[in-house]
Amino acid sequence: MRPSVFSTTGTDLIDVVTPRHSLLSGRFKQSFAYIALQARMPGIMQQVINTLRFREYDLEDLYGEEVHKDVRMIIESIERLKGELQRDRQFQLFHGNEPDKAEWNAFLSELPRPKRSFFRASWLHAECYLYRRISSFFENSRHLQNFDYFADLKKEDLQISGRAIRCLTEATRGLSKDFESFSQLMRINLWSNHYEIQLNAFIFDAPQDHKNIDVLARVADLDKRLLVDDSLLVWNCLMKAKGEKQIIVDYICDNGGFELFTDLLFIEYLIDHELVTQVRMHVKAIPWYISDVLRHDIEWTIKYLKDYNIEIISTLGKKLERLMSEKRIVIAPLSHFWTGPQSYFVMVDSNIELYRFLTKAQLAIFKGDLNYRKLLGDYIWDSTEEFITCLRGFRPTNICAMRNVKCEVICGLPEGCADHLLKVDPTWMISGSYGVIQYTDSLKCKCDGQDSACSLTLKTSPL
Ligand SMILES: O=P(O)(O)OC[C@H]1O[C@](O)(CO)[C@@H](O)[C@@H]1O
Numbered sequence: 001m002r003p004s005v006f007s008t009t010g011t012d013l014i015d016v017v018t019p020r021h022s023l024l025s026g027r028f029k030q031s032f033a034y035i036a037l038q039a040r041m042p043g044i045m046q047q048v049i050n051t052l053r054f055r056e057y058d059l060e061d062l063y064g065e066e067v068h069k070d071v072r073m074i075i076e077s078i079e080r081l082k083g084e085l086q087r088d089r090q091f092q093l094f095h096g097n098e099p100d101k102a103e104w105n106a107f108l109s110e111l112p113r114p115k116r117s118f119f120r121a122s123w124l125h126a127e128c129y130l131y132r133r134i135s136s137f138f139e140n141s142r143h144l145q146n147f148d149y150f151a152d153l154k155k156e157d158l159q160i161s162g163r164a165i166r167c168l169t170e171a172t173r174g175l176s177k178d179f180e181s182f183s184q185l186m187r188i189n190l191w192s193n194h195y196e197i198q199l200n201a202f203i204f205d206a207p208q209d210h211k212n213i214d215v216l217a218r219v220a221d222l223d224k225r226l227l228v229d230d231s232l233l234v235w236n237c238l239m240k241a242k243g244e245k246q247i248i249v250d251y252i253c254d255n256g257g258f259e260l261f262t263d264l265l266f267i268e269y270l271i272d273h274e275l276v277t278q279v280r281m282h283v284k285a286i287p288w289y290i291s292d293v294l295r296h297d298i299e300w301t302i303k304y305l306k307d308y309n310i311e312i313i314s315t316l317g318k319k320l321e322r323l324m325s326e327k328r329i330v331i332a333p334l335s336h337f338w339t340g341p342q343s344y345f346v347m348v349d350s351n352i353e354l355y356r357f358l359t360k361a362q363l364a365i366f367k368g369d370l371n372y373r374k375l376l377g378d379y380i381w382d383s384t385e386e387f388i389t390c391l392r393g394f395r396p397t398n399i400c401a402m403r404n405v406k407c408e409v410i411c412g413l414p415e416g417c418a419d420h421l422l423k424v425d426p427t428w429m430i431s432g433s434y435g436v437i438q439y440t441d442s443l444k445c446k447c448d449g450q451d452s453a454c455s456l457t458l459k460t461s462p463l
Contacts (some may be wrong), residue, residue, distance in 0.1 A: 013119060018408055024378050026119035026126060032407055032430045033123035041085060041130055044290065045078050048134060048149050063143040070141040077137040081130070088119045091129055096140035100285075100336035103350070104132060107341055124378035127289075128341040135286040135339075150287045154297055157257025158304060165261060165305075169313050172265050177273040183231040185266050186402065186437060191222050192262040193254060193368050194404040194432045222435075228412050230400070230439035234363065237398045237439070238275045241362045247275070248361040250332065250397070252282045254368030256297040263367070264301070264320055271328050280332040280361070284339050289370055295331055332357070343377040345392035358396035366399065369406040369432075375399075376409050383418035385411045388440040395442045404432045412438050 017030040026037040052059075052071050059067045084092075091108050094101040108116065111125070118126045138144045158165070168188065175181040223229075241247045249270060253263060263281075270276045284292045302324070305317030323329045337351045348355045358364050366375060376390045390411045391399065408429045410418070421428040428434055 018380055020380050020382070022380055024123040024373075024380070024408060025121065026123060031123075034119070037085065037118055037123070037126060041127070042082050045082050045130075045134065049075050049078055051149050051152065059144070059147075067143045070144050074137045074141060074144065078134065081133055085118050085130065088117045090116050091118075091121070091125075092133075094132075094136055096136055097145075098132075098136050098139055100340065103336065103340060122378055124343070124373055125341045128339070131288055132286070132339065132341075135288075139286075148287050148294060148296065150290050151297070151300075154256035154260075154291055154293075155300065155304075157291070158261060158301060161258040161261070164258065165308075165313060166310060168262070168265060169316050172269070173312065175269060177275075179232065179235050182235050182269065182275075183229075185269050186231045186234070187223055187226065187229075189259075189262045189266045189367075190226070190402045190404070190435050190437055192259040193402065194435070225434045226437070227405075227417065227434055228436040228438050231437050233439040234365075234400050234437070237363055237400075237441070238270075244362075245277070247277045249276045249279045250282060250358055250361040250364040251279050252338070252364060252366045252371055253284075253293040254371060255291040256293045256301070257291060259291075259367075260293055260297060260301055261305075267329060268316075268320065268323070271323060276362070278327065279329050281329065282332045282335070282338060285334045285336050286339050288339050292370075295334070298331060343374050343392075345377060345394040347394060347396075355396050361397045363398045363400060364396065366401045367403070369403050372401050372403040372436075373407065373409050375401055376411060378409060380408060381411045383410050383413045384415055387412045387438045391440065395440070397442045398440070399442065400437065400439045402437050403435065405429055405434045405436065406432045410436070412436065 013027050013029055013034075015029045018024055018028045018033070022028075024031065024033045026034045028034060052075060056068065056071050059071065063070075083089075090113075091111070093105045093108055098104065108129075111121070115121050115125075118130075121129075138147055138149070172185065175185070238247070249267075251263065251267065253260065267279045267281075270279060281293075281298065283295050283298065285294075287294065302317055302320045306314055306321060308314045308317060320329070335351070335354050337347065337354050340350075342350060366372065375394065377392060379390075381390050387401070388395075405428065410429065421434070425431070425433075
């Protein structure tokens with residue numbers, strides 16, 4: 001039984017699927033957003049509590065007995081947050097040491113009152129707010145400000161993927177510079193987003209004979225579920241830049257663990273073949289959506305590969321370390337925008353520095369489902385709507401999205417495709433079994449978003 005608070009008037013919960021042309025929201029009781037808020041988020045919060053209890057005595061070794069107070073305070077705060085979610089309470093402002101407090105509070109204060117509670121708000125806002133609140137409990141503790149409570153999961157994900165790591169490392173040495181290899185690597189990278197944390201790495205398992213690996217061919221099987229493949233357009237975009245002194249790719253990361261490993265393989269290819277001069281990896285500033293990459297995940301992953309007891313893998317680790325020290329791969333300056341609640345079309349107004357930063361790149365690659373939701377504004381577009389339209393003017397540079405479909409947000413499909421998929425696989429939008437690689441040109445102008453009359457800075461939708 002839902003608590004009685006749900007029977008208030010206004011924007012009540014309704015027993016329907018998410019209607020076309022609306023924002024995803026827990027209001028729609030037959031939506032994935034509703035299930036995620038009702039069941040999944042409390043589970044994730046419990047998982048954080050369990051991690052704290054499990055690690056409490058390690059933490060005591062690190063920080064002394066005082067840490068128990070922090071642990072108690074954080075667990076109580078998470079329990080309270082669970083209650084707020086369950087009762088669909090209003091979002092609260094932040095009052096502590098959060099570095100992005102001002103931006104969050106401005107955002108929350110401007111939300112219309114009926115859209116300021118967990119189930120009535122847009123799902124994107126509610127979900128981001130929950131992850132932000134959880135982090136704030138740690139940030140406001142005495143000893144655990146920098147504790148990444150999801151770190152063990154990310155590490156474990158890489159540790160259990162040994163066979164897949166070996167197999168892919170072997171299969172990707174000495175690849176030639178051609179569209180076929182480029183596109184295969186892109187697709188490997190795309191499908192790794194399906195498995196993310198606790199992946200079933202078996203799909204990339206090598207046959208017994210490690211010398212004769214055709215792992216890339218295995219990807220072809222998954223490719224049957226690739227609904228849009230713009231990898232040729234991405235390749236052409238990089239080809240067009242050939243000869244330029246500086247070719248930068250901004251890589252907006254998603255998950256750590258095995259997915260990050262495949263990101264690094266793809267980035268290595270881009271650099272080896274001089275398709276780019278520098279890759280700037282954008283990571284999250286706080287623990288985010290369980291498995292998202294933080295700065296220390298990249299450092300840990302490279303060290304893990306470097307220390308591997310199989311030479312080909314440790315050589316790869318050393319090479320990645322060198323590419324970082326040569327600044328061919330860099331970690332972009334941290335931006336709290338990536339862990340904010342906002343869709344990307346508002347970036348030009350709310351974070352012009354980041355927008356301008358992206359304009360310096362030849363290409364920005366956005367990985368994963370959450371980035372896709374933010375690119376499309378967490379909105380149910382017609383499935384055939386063009387990618388470029390759905391970006392609503394967010395065009396700081398050429399944009400590529402690589403994403404496994406994990407929620408109802410989608411665009412750019414051929415006519416009839418969504419209806420067909422619904423018939424053959426009713427869970428196609430949430431299973432993560434389908435993927436898209438979508439691309440659009442920026443049609444860059446010279447103003448870098450500084451000229452308010454520039455059409456690229458105008459938002460084209462009344463949403
Ligand atoms: O790691 P990814 O691909 O961004 O996926 C996480 C996303 O998937 C979801 O589970 C949607 O189904 C959301 O919680 C979140 O947007």
